[in-house]
Amino acid sequence: MRFIFKTDYDQDIRIVKHDGQAFWYGLLGLSLLAAPWLLSEYMLAQLVFVLIYATVGLGLMLLAGFTGQFSIGHAAFLGVGAYTQAVLTNAGWPFPLALACAGTLSAIVGIVIGVPALRVKGIYLGIATLAFGFIVEEGLARWESVTGGNAGLHVKSPAMFGWTLDSNTEFYFLCLVVVVLSTLAILNLLRSPTGRAFVAIRDSEISAQSMGIHLARYKTMSFALSAGLAGLGGALYAHKIKFLSPEQFNIVQSIDLLLMVVVGGLGSVHGVFLGAIFLITMPQLIAMGKDYLPDSVGQSPGLQAVVYGVVLVAFVMFEPHGLYGRWLKMRTYLQMFPFYRAGMFKRQKAFQKSDRLK
């Protein structure tokens, strides 16, 4: 176990808590910078997808993991961002401006959906956001003059003043910058009053309110930020896929996003990245495993959905803290060997339950 002796408040506030962290995250940063030269073209493409989903996941984590508001329609924000980016880039806008617009427009849509959502909680909020997801998907299909409808929409490469990011390496770095900045923004939020207010709302609304937290304002803020990040991710997604159609933003996509944050570990920023890695590598693992299964199972079309479903149920039942929780347990086991006890991470039952959902 590592014990940190704190001698001033800054130590408590800074993002990097100790030298060990600085070393490992530095190493991670360096390998990410070197990735285009170390990885094959295919692996780099997968890494880009991980970064894109991580951006979206950061948004959903802020909303679901830190503010306690579940959205089952998050693909809609992804869609709004993706189509905004596609339309603006195709019209010749420089990509940073288009990115900013995609994020902002999604955030505005997030506020629009967030305001009625303030009145509903838990499962009802889930249903409201689900319905919103359907509305957006249908809207994207019907608004043919802008979105191209079901025929789809081709997306040009991001460009700015004659400079086009058409190589995979350039696009990878764009994604990396967006992810790093989003992560820093989330980490900053979480160590500041705004982030604490979100956590307060998640854990007890009534008490958050009596501490002076304006519930409606902070919930709307969380919705807006979450949707904005999803929109940014969507914009990058549009460039990566290069062809958009409404069914990419349907309920299955929304559930994938939710699966990502739950499997990663609700309430942790690490969980977002672990979840994104899980979401991208899982189809590959399934594809590899297919050959070893009997044809009647291996070649059936619903295999992936079944595996995802089983994994989700297994995580909810056996590891509610997700992959990150599992990692924490493993690390503690090794650090404390041989003194680790089975119940160390078990949470005590709450003594009194009032009108909250968990």
Added chain:
Amino acid sequence: MSGPLLSASDLTVRFGGLVAVNKVSFDVQRGEVFTIIGPNGAGKTTVFNLISRIYQPTAGNIRYEGEDLVAQPPHAVAALGIARTFQNIELFEFASVLQNLLIGTHTHRRTSLWQDILFTGATRRAEIHARRKAEEVIDFLSLQRYRDMMVAGLPYGVRKVVELARALCAEPKLLLLDEPSSGLNVEETDDMAWWIQDIQRDLGITVLMVEHDMSLVSKVSDRVLAMNQGEVLALGTPEEVQSHAGVIEAYLGSTDDLSSLRRSAA
């Protein structure tokens, strides 16, 4: 400013046909410990929820420092200097004790969302200031050893103190304590009594509390208000209220009841 800190007049709340609080009036003077007692269902907690604006009174009004409190939205109450604890402990379970205390300082926040996202110098200074305040309270209530622990793993007695600490972090002028001793053992109740006295004397905070434990009530209270079925029974010093015939009747039943019981048993 002179006059009472908080004054309720003809406060009435109806939930459907049930009159939970009926024409209750009282004044809380600056610097005193004012206790509301009464049997279960007397409407004590309802009065608390009226002051912290969780309920809307059907009639009557509450004035705080001469201003109309009923006109304020619930989240604005803390900024006016009213902090509270809850009967069934409403802490932020999946956050550390320190984070809970820092949320207590929320009403003093001055930074905007953008400053927080960029974590500018202003946010950093505000964070340090908030932590200093939290440390003072941790010191005051001897919570040092629990500072970095998750609330979800703490024993009941400690949670009670953490909730009190969180309320103190808001630097209130009026502290509402809803049954501070419920669920505590004798020793912890004694500690609570000391702290309430310290809060009153050293920090100069006015305390309004709901409490059942009469030894605690008579130890710390300056004045006591007894309620039964939504109405005021008696108001006075702890001794006066405890010897008030109506109060005894509300708790133990009248001698008439007793004799009628005896008759029916015979």
